[in-house]
Amino acid sequence: MKIYLYGLASGYDAEHLIRLFFPLAPVTAEPPAPDEDAVLAGLEGDTLTVTLRRNGEQATETAVYSPDEAVKPDRALADLAYGLLRRHTGIRPPWGKLTGVRPVRLINDARAAGRSEEEIKQEFLHWADCTPEKFAQARLIADVQAPIIRQGSGCKDYSLYIGIPFCPSRCSYCSFVSCNLDRDKKLVQPYVDKLCEEIAEFRRQAQQSGLRLHTIYIGGGTPTSLSADQLRQLMGCVRQNFPLETVREYTVEAGRPDCTDAEKLAVIKEYGATRISINPQTFSDEVLRRIGRRHSAQDILDCYAQARAAGHTDINMDLIAGLPGDTVEGFEQSLRQAIALDPENITVHTLTLKRASRIIIEGQQDEYADVAAMLQISTRLLQQAGYQPYYLYRQKNTLQNLENVGWCKPGHEGYYNIYIMEEVHSILSAGAGGSTKLVHRDSETIQRVFNFKYPTEYISRFDEVLERKKGVTEFYEHCCGTQTSG
Numbered sequence: 001m002k003i004y005l006y007g008l009a010s011g012y013d014a015e016h017l018i019r020l021f022f023p024l025a026p027v028t029a030e031p032p033a034p035d036e037d038a039v040l041a042g043l044e045g046d047t048l049t050v051t052l053r054r055n056g057e058q059a060t061e062t063a064v065y066s067p068d069e070a071v072k073p074d075r076a077l078a079d080l081a082y083g084l085l086r087r088h089t090g091i092r093p094p095w096g097k098l099t100g101v102r103p104v105r106l107i108n109d110a111r112a113a114g115r116s117e118e119e120i121k122q123e124f125l126h127w128a129d130c131t132p133e134k135f136a137q138a139r140l141i142a143d144v145q146a147p148i149i150r151q152g153s154g155c156k157d158y159s160l161y162i163g164i165p166f167c168p169s170r171c172s173y174c175s176f177v178s179c180n181l182d183r184d185k186k187l188v189q190p191y192v193d194k195l196c197e198e199i200a201e202f203r204r205q206a207q208q209s210g211l212r213l214h215t216i217y218i219g220g221g222t223p224t225s226l227s228a229d230q231l232r233q234l235m236g237c238v239r240q241n242f243p244l245e246t247v248r249e250y251t252v253e254a255g256r257p258d259c260t261d262a263e264k265l266a267v268i269k270e271y272g273a274t275r276i277s278i279n280p281q282t283f284s285d286e287v288l289r290r291i292g293r294r295h296s297a298q299d300i301l302d303c304y305a306q307a308r309a310a311g312h313t314d315i316n317m318d319l320i321a322g323l324p325g326d327t328v329e330g331f332e333q334s335l336r337q338a339i340a341l342d343p344e345n346i347t348v349h350t351l352t353l354k355r356a357s358r359i360i361i362e363g364q365q366d367e368y369a370d371v372a373a374m375l376q377i378s379t380r381l382l383q384q385a386g387y388q389p390y391y392l393y394r395q396k397n398t399l400q401n402l403e404n405v406g407w408c409k410p411g412h413e414g415y416y417n418i419y420i421m422e423e424v425h426s427i428l429s430a431g432a433g434g435s436t437k438l439v440h441r442d443s444e445t446i447q448r449v450f451n452f453k454y455p456t457e458y459i460s461r462f463d464e465v466l467e468r469k470k471g472v473t474e475f476y477e478h479c480c481g482t483q484t485s486g
């Protein structure tokens, strides 16, 4: 299946709408041959046309577009394509026409703009064609988030992200920049040294701009790829530079048991983390093997027990629905196992097919079970077990266009996850691949400062990394007229 767009200044909306039905279809610049499966959509004169050609059959719809219309032609074409594709593919996208990654944000923003609950409901159910179940879940999450967003939405509030781009092996679904520890071990120590310098620079920038730190998140990659001593160095640097006693949440991803041990878990606790994440993804040994993990389900159970023994009282576990080789029954077993451990958070992701992942490169993408059924099971079992959804986001190219949902025991909402996903405040991001997002809600300004993607460049061009940090104070001087405090 190909996508061919014509006659538009921008085809962004139409392209992403068509991808709800054909997630991996490439856009082609040339008209496809008459016998090729394709969606052709475009504007000619005042006529919008969408054609679906598939398996030798063809369906076409047209509409008149007037330049006076409030909607742009690309959006009008997307709406036309939605109707045609929904009728002729038999696919009913659960989120309807919503292609964005933050459906909950739409509710939060509409409420902030004073729209009534009825208006918001009409927009989701009728204009967007969202299912009542998805809308109800999004609204419930918006309710849970409201007080947390209020607490963190001051124009000087921020969170700090620290990235560790190393992993013991590469998972088949991974599209992140993550270096293999076996191959790149010699980079780790210089990387940690530079990272500590960058963290200290962020502290200076934040101080100068009068910012208030809310949450810290050390993610990756796999932060526990660092040795226990390197973790001490890094977390010691964080403790030295930031007032942990006033930070509301400090998360460290102890993602994989093949590089997490009792000593590292004790260091993470000792140096002030309040929340960790141990990510089984599945409790099936066979699926773990298929996705390239070099550990067993028993290793995850042992790691979890070690984390509790080290005193961690707020633990998240990530699971993924739709892993290659998994089944609906297998996913349910994994979920029941996670629930039996009684972690404070369980995050259920839907597998995303990224072009850089081994799954796509090696063509394994045809072997997926019913992901929608998996998510329905997760909603039922997690609610029964006393978990509530507290954040939700979608990614492009997610199986069956579904979502990722963070569930928690009440009172254990992961604040950082809400702050980043709802763009509540600035996220200063340290490390290779870091993307600092500066947010000023009052003036609706968002600006990004990027770090180099790969650790080698991050280390060798570190002067430039530091130079770019000046963007933080410049942003706040511009948005808030900050007088520097030195």
Ligand code: SF4
Pocket (backbone or CB within 6 Å): 166, 167, 169, 170, 171, 173, 174, 175, 176, 178, 220, 221, 222, 255, 256
């Ligand atoms: S642990 Fe995460 S970052 Fe590392 S290879 Fe697996 S998916 Fe990628």
